[in-house]
Amino acid sequence: MQEEFIENMTSVAIIGASGYSGAELMRLLAGREDVCLKKVTAGASAGQRVDLLYPDLAGRVPLSFEEFLPGKSEQVDVAFVALPSGEGMRVVPGLRSWASRVIDLGGDFRLKSHALYEQYYKHAHTAVDLLSEAVYGLPELNAQKIARASLVANPGCYPTSAILALLPPLKEGLVDPERIVINSLSGVSGAGRSASVDMSFSELNENVRAYKLGVHQHVPEIESVLQEAIGQRVSVSFVPHLIPITRGIYTTVYTTLLQEVNEDEVLAAYDSYYRKAQFVRIKRQVPQIQAVVRTNFCDIGITIERRTGRLIIISVIDNLVKGAAGQAIQNMNLMLGLPENRGLA
Amino acid sequence: MQEEFIENMTSVAIIGASGYSGAELMRLLAGREDVCLKKVTAGASAGQRVDLLYPDLAGRVPLSFEEFLPGKSEQVDVAFVALPSGEGMRVVPGLRSWASRVIDLGGDFRLKSHALYEQYYKHAHTAVDLLSEAVYGLPELNAQKIARASLVANPGCYPTSAILALLPPLKEGLVDPERIVINSLSGVSGAGRSASVDMSFSELNENVRAYKLGVHQHVPEIESVLQEAIGQRVSVSFVPHLIPITRGIYTTVYTTLLQEVNEDEVLAAYDSYYRKAQFVRIKRQVPQIQAVVRTNFCDIGITIERRTGRLIIISVIDNLVKGAAGQAIQNMNLMLGLPENRGLA
């Protein structure tokens, strides 16, 4: 059996492995007997042992970060790109010559429209020809396309929570697609591993801060994915807030009901839409972040506010797992024809 | 001058002083030379020294908690009632025989309608005759009435942040009063000093939890105060969330613009409405909780989201100060004809 594994082993590289998403990929892949982590690259940390940056990986990932040398690499089955948006599009084209499948955890291949990309990301797109080929890697929406894809754009953390919250009622026509308010709270790890006063403990502890009001790059991602899914214009207000926790996203969505429905009917719509989804749990209680931290689950709960005619939806994930590395591995599993939850259960 | 102070000294009692609002009242009053704290009462903690419960008050409040004995008390100028909602209405009527002025920090006298009270608070109101007399103690709205009042209902913490955020644009007719979404985050001290698993550190740390969706007792408070202020029906969705900080409320309000305005015009409306308000600061940056913690300030910032036609307002306070004890003292100052900011600057 050991031999069989070796034969079938998936070889993996992580480009940009020194950030939090990269580290979470290493954490999740380290436990798998069917995956061989061949190469992890980094910028400033190149040359350093992985466990000196991430001591919890001592004895589990016996690698050092390598410099990324485009073109100079042996073949791997899957390359994860965990670089900041703007950098992914510079390495992905070259990567495809030595990696059969590429999963980009950044934002560079999530929007089909490069004009929209340039408006929100504030720089030109340098790999426009790949945009049509890239598949948006939300397995609960695109499982079949992902299975056939060679380039997957892993969703943003906020969009994952918001889109999973909104798909069932929008698909069913229960709520107005043009009157949606999305209020999200994020743990600080979502901002990445960075040296800045703004991200320092003393500035964030016992504090809350909204940011990028009205201009966050996840707005067009949420709108365009939902639009394509329902074939109708979707318009959202979205305000992200940084709160003093390390992991987790708590998204509260306010929608306006178009039909007279009760909570049981709405819950039934969710249950039905997600009946095959292994990582979405429809809750009869108010979701909590602690329930999903360090898991690939998205927990969703709903309330109908009769007085105002609103359906309020709460959706929670771990930003580094279902919002990044876990979902990326879910996508890898689908691309390789493996059980979707391998290494994630 | 010392003598003059003694002559004019205000004598104060705090009924229900062992909770967090009561302790904050003691903290704020302890520093004042014009106030004499004569009596602090408590239930289970009666008989105990104040500094054993609140060690930061050692050497500052040399009192012990007394049992509350209705009717048996010497006269005081001001009595603060910091009891849970439902208990205040049982002591306030009797209190008025020995306290010239009463400020209730609980919810019992905030709603004019006892029917609404009973619907949201889930028990009968036992002092209905005082409802019409009680003045809603939001100084930025009701300064003159407060100055003449003998019974003030101190606003709830969430309503303080929400109402201050909404008054200027509603007064100016800038936004739709029936399409308002209020998303609030609260520090845990807002839930009071309580022995419960739900409020334990391990359950709240690294967690977020929405609660009382659609049924929170602050909904009718927000709606009715705003309605009275603008003479129009107001309807709000309001979802409070508990986040792992001790103090602070972060309220993000989503409103729909009725007019074409720009941010400068809206800011001018706020500046104008609050030009005499000593504790409201209109910010050109996104407000943060750290800026108001342990102060009586409410910081407000706004953004216009052109794409959706929404005005988004952010309002932050310290729930124990501007949201409770600080505002109560601001009310006391007004009632006594003292400078509004005495002991709060």
Added chain:
Amino acid sequence: MQEEFIENMTSVAIIGASGYSGAELMRLLAGREDVCLKKVTAGASAGQRVDLLYPDLAGRVPLSFEEFLPGKSEQVDVAFVALPSGEGMRVVPGLRSWASRVIDLGGDFRLKSHALYEQYYKHAHTAVDLLSEAVYGLPELNAQKIARASLVANPGCYPTSAILALLPPLKEGLVDPERIVINSLSGVSGAGRSASVDMSFSELNENVRAYKLGVHQHVPEIESVLQEAIGQRVSVSFVPHLIPITRGIYTTVYTTLLQEVNEDEVLAAYDSYYRKAQFVRIKRQVPQIQAVVRTNFCDIGITIERRTGRLIIISVIDNLVKGAAGQAIQNMNLMLGLPENRGLA
């Protein structure tokens, strides 16, 4: 292969499963294909679904808590007892008629001397005859005895970190066994799932509190286990502190060197003592709690302070894993002849 597993499946009960150690046992056992969790009992929560108390277990532990009915149970291979000290000794004797092996996570069977037990635990011991039979379940010290035991006393969380830190230098005679200072910091989950003001978020956040100075029940546990291990009198000062984190113990041990040694020699002694220990990592950097949280590892680092002649040792664990449930499972694995790290890697 599936069948083979079913044949060999270990049946398990958890008595007192509603607390944090019990929940962590469920978490760790839920992932195992060779274990069948047959019964979880609780007091006040009996009758409730497990996932309502611990929502992260939704879909993973499809059980409800049962009342514990002594004597009325089908046979299980292993029973974990996760009751408060004082309660374990009341159920363990009866348990042995239907559980082949019992692992008690409380303090009732850790001390061989019932006099010492009664001095520190402040109540009589009611199962004195089992004390000599119980094996102290620190696998790095007692692996062979544990493998043959039918009753294992799982170590306390503080003693686990302190004893693992001290065994090598004491065994080697490097440090004075009668001049040891142990300063420990603990996450709040170590205090259990409890409803008390003292454990509430607002009281513990942004705070530190030492407790039980000089009288903590882990003092005799540390001293007697070390004494037996080295055959010499051991005397320690031990001060535990509660700090605002959920999980983790950080133990700083100050010892007085009896020999001229350098750090390399001391590290070599540790490496040698723990060469077969799968869960002890000897670090060349200062240990951190984040490196061990949610793992069964104990990370140890040392410094020689030439100026004072002291060897300072730092030892960190996750109090709920290596300090409780993880170590209990490590013990179960040893008792069943399974790989020591099954379900813990």
Added chain:
Amino acid sequence: MQEEFIENMTSVAIIGASGYSGAELMRLLAGREDVCLKKVTAGASAGQRVDLLYPDLAGRVPLSFEEFLPGKSEQVDVAFVALPSGEGMRVVPGLRSWASRVIDLGGDFRLKSHALYEQYYKHAHTAVDLLSEAVYGLPELNAQKIARASLVANPGCYPTSAILALLPPLKEGLVDPERIVINSLSGVSGAGRSASVDMSFSELNENVRAYKLGVHQHVPEIESVLQEAIGQRVSVSFVPHLIPITRGIYTTVYTTLLQEVNEDEVLAAYDSYYRKAQFVRIKRQVPQIQAVVRTNFCDIGITIERRTGRLIIISVIDNLVKGAAGQAIQNMNLMLGLPENRGLA
């Protein structure tokens, strides 16, 4: 009376006001009617409004940070220097021509021996001639010298807590001066306002980290101040730990008793030593950080551990107040002949 104040007003400059100690100085001075804050300087933040860096100071400190231009300044009564160690000694000599009194909050003038300074601070001392003149600004030890000083070296935060804990028993000869262990926990603000991954929220939250074991620059400060105070050699082990709180130092000191004493006798020695100290509170309970946060108090509690013959002392302060800015103002008050607690009560 207003005029009298203006006449007597103390003019103040803060050199290096953009860090956390500088900001705390502004916070404390802003409330004083007898102090005029004339100039605040900064490096990178020069030119920026104070309230953009510290929004809580909006409306309270209406200044902008200036560049520090040595020699070019009008006269002030008091200059606070809140620069990192190594920078203070470069500005202090020049400062003295335009500031009558200088209080340096850094480490450059705390050690009398420049050799010791250079050993621990790892760079040469460039103002050696001022070392003998500088007075160590611990008011509880040196009040009279401080009153006459023109250059005060404000103590470090750890030394403040450790020295106040140790002075009474050492002075009384109760404990062995050469067998002292000091274990300290510090809030993160003690590390200053800095942009580094190590100080980022995600790295420090839910974590603990000891640092600078055996080589911290506060070791010679603690030892030499105590040595001078008691005229005997003092030797300490000192390990500082960073814990996830913003403010506060929790110091646990382990000493060996030289005499048979009971707790009452030791407490009496503390009470007597500190009978005139307005900011030291001797507690009969275990001290907590919450009791001193945002105050200038040092709370001290003790336990005698009969079994080991040790006196354990716990001492807590707010690192930014009694450990920095508050103590600096206490020193200023003494230097100016003002009541010691003005602006600090």
